[in-house]
Amino acid sequence: MNTKNKIFNWLIRAGLVLSLGACAGAQNLAPDEIYDPFESTNRSIHAFNKLVDTAVLSPVSEVYGTVVPEELRTVVDNTARNFGQPNAFINHILQGNGDGASDTLARFLINSTIGLAGLFDPAAEMGIFDAPTDFGETLAVWGVAEGPYLELPIMGPSTVRGTIGIAVDLAIDPLNYLITREQAYYLLALRGVNLVGKRNAYDDLINVLLYESADSYAAQRLSYMQNKRFAVQGETAIDDLEDPYAFE
C-alpha cells in the first residue's frame, strides 16, 4: 500500500535521525541548559510561526472565543481530547505506566458512554483526570536523549526526540486503523478547531511568551524545555531546586 510504504519510509528515516539525535544529545544537561545547534534555522521558523499567529491564529481564536459560547468550546475540547485517549493509552502501556494506562482507559470508557461520545467529561468530575502523553515521552522513558531543540512549522517547539514521536504517533494511533477516510477528515477538522480553542484558552500565557518577552524565541524555548522535562520526570526533582540564598 502506498500510505503504508510512506509510513515505513518515514520510520526508517526517523530511525536514522533518532540515532543521530541520541548521539548528539546524550550529555546530561542542567535545568536551564538547552542544546540548540540549529538555532538560526529554528529562529527563522519561529519568525514564520509568529507571523502565522499574528495574522491568522490569534485573530481567529479571538473571534472563536467571542462567537462560540464557553459550553460549546468545552464540548469541542472534550471531544478532541477523548479521541486522543487511545493513543495515550498505547503510550502509557509502552512506558509501563499502569496508573496512566488505567486512568486513560477508564476516562475513555466513561466519557465515550456516560459522556455521550466524549462531548462531556464526567470522568474528571469523578476525579479521574486527563493524563496526556505521546511517543516522544515514551522514547524518553526508554532512555532516548531529547536531542537538539527544534521549532517546527505551525506545530511549534519540539526536540528531535519529540519530532520523531509525532511521526510515530501518526503511525501507531489505533484510531487511524478504525475510522474511515471521511471520518479521518472530520477528526482533522475537529483537531484544527480545537487548536484555535487552545490558542483562545491560553491567550494570556501565549501572549506573554510571544509578544511581551524580550526574545520570544528564547522565552518559548525555555518554557517548553522546562515543561517537557517536568512531564518526562513526572515531578519536580528536589535536587533541581535552586538555593537562591547561595548567590551573594
Add this chain to the structure above:
Amino acid sequence: MPLNKPSRRLVIAGAAAFMLPISGRALTPADAQSYVQQVVDVFFGILASGASEATILTRFEREFTGYTDVDVIARTVLGPPYRSLNNRQKRDFTSAFGRYLARKYGRQMMQYGNAEITITRAQDAGRKGILVSTQVRNRGQSPFLLQWQVSDGSGQTKLINLIIEGISLLTTERGEIRNLLDARGGDVSALTAYLSTQ
C-alpha cells in the same frame, strides 16, 4: 575512666541544647504548608474580588511583595551584574523588579481567580527550603500543578520561587532579565527604568 565517655557525650549534648535556641527552629513542612495556605487565601482573595484590573494589580502587588523575598530573587535573577551595582542601584533595581514580577504574575494568575486550589504535598528540600505542591482546578480545564518554594533563609518565612507545571519563575525570569539586559547593552539602569514602566 568509665565516666569519661558518657560525660563527654553529656557535654556535647548540653552544648547542642544550648545552641538550639540560637540557630532557631527550622522551617517544617507543616509551617510551610500553613504559610502557603495563607498566601493562597490572600492572593486569590484579591484576584477573585471582582474589582477592576488596575485595582486588583495594585493590591496584588502590595501583598505579593510582602509575602515574597523579592531581594533574594532580584539578586539571583540578575546574577553577576548585581555585584557591581552600588547600594542605590541595587535598591532601585530590586524595587522595579518586584513591581514587574508582581504585575506579570498577577496578570497571569488573574484567570485562575475562581479556581479551586488544594495543597497536595509538602516536601523538605533541606537548605533550599520546603516545596509545597498545590493542584489548581479551573472549571472545564484539566488541573495543573503549581508549586511554591518557601524558605526562611532571610530570617523570615517567604516565597522564593513559583513552579508552574515544571516552569520555574527563577529560571524563566533569569532568562528574560538576561535578554532584556543584553538588549540594553548590559546597562542595568536602563533595565531598571524599563522594568518600572511595566
